[in-house]
Amino acid sequence: MGFCKFSKFSFLFLISILFVSTAEENARLGNDRAALLSFMSGVVSDPGNSLERWNSSNVHVCNWSGVSCNHERDQVVQLDLSGRSLKGTISPSLANLSSLLVLDLSKNFFHGHIPPELGSLFRLKQLSLSWNLLQGNIPSELGLLHQLVYLDFGSNRLDGNIPASLFCNGSNSLQYIDLSNNSLSGQIPLTSKCSLRELRFLLLWSNRLVGRVPRALSNSSKLQWLDLESNMLSGELPSDIVRNMSQLQFLYLSYNNFVSHDGNTNLEPFFAALFNSSDFQELELAGNNLGGRIPPIIGDLSTSLVQIHLDDNLINGPIPPRISNLVNLTLLNLSSNLLNGSIPPELCRMEKLERVYLSNNSLSGEIPAALGNITHLGLLDLSMNKLSGSVPDSFANLPQLRRLLLYGNQLSGTIPLSLGKCVNLEILDLSHNKLSGMIPGEVAGLRSLKLYLNLSSNHLHGPLPLELSKMDMVLAIDLSSNNLSGTMPSQLGNCIALEHLNLSSNSLEGELPGSVGQLPYLKELDVALNQLRGDIPATFQASTTLVAMNFSFNKFSGNISDKGAFSSLTIDSFVGNKGLCGSIKGMPKCRKKHPSHLVIFLPMIVSLLATPLLLKFVYPLVCKSKFRNRLAVVNGVDFEDEEKERKELKLVRGVDETISANDSITYSSADGLLCGSVGYIAPEYGMGKRASTQGDVYSFGVLLLEIVSGRRPTDDDEGSSLHEWMKSHYPHRLEPIVNQALVRCSPGAMPTNCDKIWRDVILELVELGLMCTQYNPSTRPTMLDVALEMGRLKQYLANPASMLTGEPSCKDAAHLITQQ
Secondary structure, three states, rough: OHHHHHHHHHHHHHHHHHHHHHHHHHHHHHHHHHHHHHHHHHEEEOOOOOOOHHHHOOOOHHHOEEEEOOOOOOOHHHEEEEOOOOOEOOOOOHHOOOOOOEEEEOOOEEEOOOOOHHHOOOOOOEEEEEEEEEEEOHHHHHHHOOOEEEEEEOOEEEEEEHHHHOOOOOOOOOEEEEEEOEEEEEEOOOOOOOOOOOOEEOOOOOOOOEEEOOOOOOOOOOOEEOOOOOOOOEEEEEEEHHHOOOOEEEOOOOOOEEEHHHHOOEEEHHHHOOOOOOOOOOOOOOOOOOOEEOOOHHHHHOOOOEEEEOOOOOEEEOOOOOHHHOOOOEEOOOOOOOEOOOOOHHHOOOOOOOEEEEOOOEEEOOOHHHHHHHHOOOEEOOOEEEEEEEHHHHHOOOOOOOOEEEEOOOOEEEHHHHEEEEEEEEEOOOOOOEEEEOOOOHHHHHOOOEEEOOOOOOOOEEEEHHHHHHHOOOEEEEEOOEEEEEEEEHHHHHOOOOOEEOOOOEEEEOOOOOOHOOOOOOOOOOOOOOOOEEEOOOOHOOOOOOOEEEEEEEEEEEEEEEHHHHHHOHHHHOOOOOOOEOOOOOOOOOOOOOOOOOHHHHHHHHHHHHOOHHHHHHHHHOOOOOOOOOOOOOEEOOOOOOOHHHHHHHOOOOOOOOOOOOOOOOOOOOOOOOOOOOOOOOHHHHHOOEOOHHHHHHHHHHHHHHHOOOOOOOOOOOHHHHHHHHHOOOOOOOOOHHHHHHHHHHHOOHHHHHHHHHHHHHHHHHHHHHOOOOOHHHHHHOOHHHHHHHHHHHHHHHHHHOOOOOOOOHHHHHHHHHHO
């Protein structure tokens, strides 16, 4: 009976305990659930619906996304919502997750402050809020997290000082600290009373920290990764600190204000302090203005070393050959220092080198051909030195070479054809040297070039190689400041990826290919200081990508408007092309073309110059004229016939005897008509003055070519460009010009059967104009010769024998045109 009473009592006791325990468990989980829902209320954007299940009452809290519970499933121990693109603020309610071990909200868009309440999560071991938009100070309450092992607040907008309690909280548990890429200031708060003996990673790069590296850091003998780069730390390089770090693998101290020992003259103590680090892999000391020489003992560092960055300092002296003992080195950067001497050929022993930067020093001598034996070399930058000699042919042995930068040296000789074997080359820059010869087609045809080809500021000559058109992936080509000649090949339009093209300061001639203006990505074009002629193709103005163009100091002509791609250009882009006119500010306005000039003045020239006034003085010189044989027979009219010459002479019997063939000739500034009977000269050509007879012949020839062609001579060469242009069309390409002249000359007023005669007249005028504008004045005809020729043309034009019966003569047609 007593046993039964005891059993009942025990059973009831166990039931009550179980009931109380279950209630407590439900209460704890309920608190955690409430804390999580409060956190969710601070999330304003969840593009991936990561928290969608949190709203369901049918889903257990431990099954919510990002939530993990203990084995009893009664408490939340982990919240990991990293990389979910969540936006909002971090709710202080997370501090109610009393059993939380891991809190990871990294790689989101949380803003606002870090809640100080998180310092009550005494069991927390991992806290990661990196890659967010958090701002403000780091709460000092976080120093209460004595069990914290991993702390990452990197890449936020945090400012203020680092709280001392974060480093000095009496805990030895911290192994990983990352506060990098913020705006933290002040000193590193690590005193001699602090102990971070388990610390493996300390990343404080890209902040505003000042002062010296704390000596107490030497107690962190297990440190493997120390990154203090891009701060404002000062003092001597921390030799005594790194000496105790036997497990150190990565040391980044670049871009601070450190100095070397002995008044910034001795680097040897620091390199010696690294001997104990047997697994040392990367050393970065760039951008500290460190002085001294590279000590030969650098070659005694761990052979595990794969990268050395000593660039942007004040290191002087030669490169020690013993550096080649670092046989596993893949990157060597000694650029932007004060190094001198030659490049040690021993570097070729470092067969694993992939990138070598020795630029911007004072290295001299020749480039070692042995560099061509480093078969893994992908980048070689020897630019901005004093290197001489030729470009080694051995570079052809570098199949992995992608970037070769040798600009700014004193290299001479020719560009080796063997560079064409570097089939993976993406950048080739040999500019600002003394290279000569032609651009090898093997190099110009490197289709692998994806970024740029720069051969500018050398002594290269010859034409642009057609192989350039094979570079269909290159973004920039700069061949400026050489002696290149010939024309620009239209095949340049095949470089479809081209964004920048600079061919300025050469001797290129001919026309600018319109295909270049059609390049779909071209942004900048510079063809200044060449001898290019003709119109600027409309494709450049129509381009939707071109933003910078320079056509200055060439021989371009034509009308330029301020529309399209030219709307953002100034006169500086066109200066030095006196044949250009248009609406660009500072550019001369184009003179309007009047078709009536040709309608009126062509018959006028033929008529006036054949007047009896001049024929009176022509006859005595007819037999001596250089035109006599050429003008002897035209359409059946024989001007060598003495009887016809006498008849012509009778026509001028009553002319004023005071006019002599040697008289100066006066031009009217009012209407451009010659006061005598020589012809018409446009006053804007500067002919409103008395001129010599020989000069009149030249001006008259310019006028003839202008009227026939519909073009105007440029102001700088006074007709020579017009002469060359017309000469280039004579005689086989004149048909379109003659047709246009006929349209302007006889718009319906002339009988159709006059076409043949007027064509002959226009062709004769072209030939006469070309002879009158020859470069050598002694080869030009005299004004009397010109008058005789014009008289012949008048008679030819009026000859009724060439007309069809029943139709008006061409003379009558010419009269009708003149009356218009």
